[in-house]
Amino acid sequence: MRERSPHSRIELTALAAANGDAPSSPTASQPNGTPADTEKHRLHQNVQPSRWNTKEFYVYYFLFFTIVPYMIWTACQLSSDKHPNYPIYQHTLSQGWLFGRKLDNTDLQYRQFRANIPVLCLVAVIYVAISQFLDRFSAVDPTGGVKRNAVVRRTFYLLSSATFMTVICGVNIVKILAIVSTNYAIAKLLKGSRLNPLVTWAFNLAVLLFNDQFEGYGFGMLHESLAFLDAYRGLMPRWEIHFKFAMLRMVSFNMDYYWACRGDYQPLPTKNTDPERLRIQTSRKTDEYNYLNYTVYMFYVPLFIAGPIITFNNFVAQMHHRPASIKYRDTIIYALRVFGAMFLMDAMMHYIYVVTISKSHAWAGLSAFEISMVGYFNLKYIWLKLLVIWRFFRLWAMADGIEVTENMNRCMSNNYSAQGFWRSWHRSYNRWLIRYVYIPMGGSKYAIYNMWPVFTFVAVWHDVSFKLLAWAWLICLFILPEIILTRLTRPYQNWRYYRHLCAVGGVGNLLMMATANLVGFAVGVDGMQEMFRLILTPSGVTFLVVAPFALFGAVQLMFEVRESEKRRGVAAGNY
Secondary structure, eight states: OOSSOTTSHHHHHHHHHHTTOOOOOTTOBOTTSOBOOOHHHHHTTTOOOOOTTSHHHHHHHHHHHHHHHHHHHHHHHHTSTTSTTHHHHGGGOEEOOSTTOEEOOOOHHHHHHHHTHHHHHHHHHHHHHHHHHHHHHHOSSTTTOOBOOHHHHHHHHHHHHHHHHHHHHGGGHHHHHHHHHHHHHHHHHHTTSTHHHHHHHHHHHHHHHHHHHTTTTOHHHHOGGGGGGGGOOOSOSOHHHHHHHHHHHHHHHHHHHHHHHHSOOOOOOOSSSOHHHHHHHSOOOGGGSSHHHHHHHHTOHHHHTTOOOOOHHHHHHHHHBOOTTOOHHHHHHHHHHHHHHHHHHHHHHHHOOHHHHHHHTOOTTOOHHHHHHHHHHHHHHHHHHHHHHHHHHHHHHHHTTOOOOOSOOSOTTSOOOHHHHHHHHSHHHHHHHIIIIITTTTGGGGHHHHHHHHHHHHHHHHOSOHHHHHHHHHHHHHHHHHHHHHHHHGGGTTSTTHHHHHHHHHHHHHHHHHHHHHHHHTSHHHHHHHHHHHHSSGGGHHHHHHHHHHHHHHHHHHHHHHHHHHHTTOOTTOO
């Protein structure tokens, strides 16, 4: 681990660069010779003129508005009750509510979330109502400032967390508290010692593996006389599944405390830099790393089940100061977007049955294009369900006055870069990995080497299984060409056909990312082999030749979307 505190300019720049939005170079200059001190000026450097109204892009428009509707129509036809394969999976469908259609509710994760939406909404409304009342009548600056009464906040969070955890975890709360308290003891005993990160990581990896191996440690495992307690496991008996997010918070607390012990306390700056990044990077006073703040952070109700992930430094800073960026109007608009996404998800579940088709392997007799649509819309389903889940809990935190990173800030189908895809997919997790894993291992200097342990950890964190390890290593193999070719072709950026060469690389990235994600999160290794066998037939040759040309046009449109963002002054990764 690095000796220096994580607040150095080098590490701040590395964090920003790894997220695609490095701060302005201190040596850059404005046209009049003055130093460049704004992100907007940097973004307008090397911006290309718009290509939207060119003959080349009219070809891409034609491809887009022809192929995309045909893709959706094909997926709907595969899900028709008149399709020959329909009887294979018909029994797995549920009664729907849209126009007499059946519902593909076979995904366990989303089925559980969807069934609990009414209860979660009720709990969230009550929680936020109490929180707003306390903010209004206990504010340190009731005249309109954003400073909060941290004591009142902490008391509310402790009481609400105790109630919530008892209801959803039952007697399992004893096990959870034992693990959490042991992690806290490690931090406090080792403080700024170099053993702190080593012991912290060893303990948390052990917890991750043992939780999975022993399936939550039933009380009956300890002694048969305690077996009766296993009947009182609350509404979430499989607590170890959701505890993976708690494990990330445990590492965050210990590492933030470790860096605070090794460096000087820095007051939280408020100007000229991204507020969220400053909250993350600026250590708190060492006496704020106490058990009460730690417990509040660990069991914060809106983010406990599924995140998004927030660091300890960031959370405590917001417990004292409500971020000025959270406005009531924006929260209401965000809520409408969340419920709009929920409706879109239900519409997809009613008309596109790709989840149960892939689980039932009901693809006999399908063409190469139809099989590829089963794969593509499986990935689209995964993207949309996670977007709904993460945004629901982020909305809850926003309504409580806690700002957390938006996990999916770009549509799954608007990514041509493997590295860019992972920055915008589980974005809060990506930032956690950069701060606590990637930078301490050397950052971008050793990117080709340290991405292997990083992605291996990501796979194990999700689940200890061969298909996820295969996914992690495939991702690393697929990212390597992008890293190497980007470095090799950098001197040729002004070449006339450089954009088209990059688009060819983007097509390769799309195909490889789809393959890796189908293996890891959809059909597995065996299912992917079967899909390849069906696609790689004589009748599939035409599809394999035509598909890259369509993807080439899609990548060109993505390039222009990025240029449009630059012209509007939007930082990469902040869209």
